[in-house]
Amino acid sequence: MDKDISYKDKKVISIGVMRELTGLSERQIRYYEERKLIFPERSSGGNRKYSFSDVELLMEIANKIEDGVQTFEIRQEIVKEKKKEEQKAIRKKMLQGQLNAQFGIKNYK
Amino acid sequence: MDKDISYKDKKVISIGVMRELTGLSERQIRYYEERKLIFPERSSGGNRKYSFSDVELLMEIANKIEDGVQTFEIRQEIVKEKKKEEQKAIRKKMLQGQLNAQFGIKNYK
């Protein structure tokens, strides 16, 4: 049902390329993963693979770190964001359900 | 002046990931490069880097090869495509020049 994930979210970028794209060290990139701020996929051999979205995410993380924000705070922000997104999805689904039940409107956007 | 190149054309994908994405062997991918059908960038260490556009290009190439088209013919098609694109750009530029000279219209699209 979902469209195939766009290029932006395809995990295809190695950590070396990530280093070039973000200007961060590999150590930093791995550490942010350890602190649950970023979630690369793995190749069959165990190598990390990132998406372009991850590039943007890492840039934001780096900015916050520079501003003195600690990783656990950043993680909280991320969790909050995620919950907001979920709420949004739920509200939309409920509205869709009502529209559908009362008027038979499909695919309200 | 140009917008920064979109994700689609950024050369960030290793040949191993290309193999997974296209289903082609590394041998095939390298061979098509040898035959000037595809043009990866190189990392400082010499490793090939491809874009998502290259993924699509390789898929088309693979289809043609399957249909019995030879690499030199595919190359000719690519050259033709490129010339067409150039002509299009030139015509657009000339039209823009005339609009600009006669009416001062900027950025006709």
Add this chain to the structure above:
DNA sequence: CGTGTAAGGAATTCTGACACG
């Protein structure tokens, strides 16, 4: 806490060549 680094090993990629056909 966040990051650098040296260490040893494993996965990845590279090139040039031989093979088949």
Add this chain to the structure above:
DNA sequence: CGTGTAAGGAATTCTGACACG
């Protein structure tokens, strides 16, 4: 012509640890 493969080497990446602070 297009592709597979074994060969040897180089670049890349991985993890766990020590260090500083």
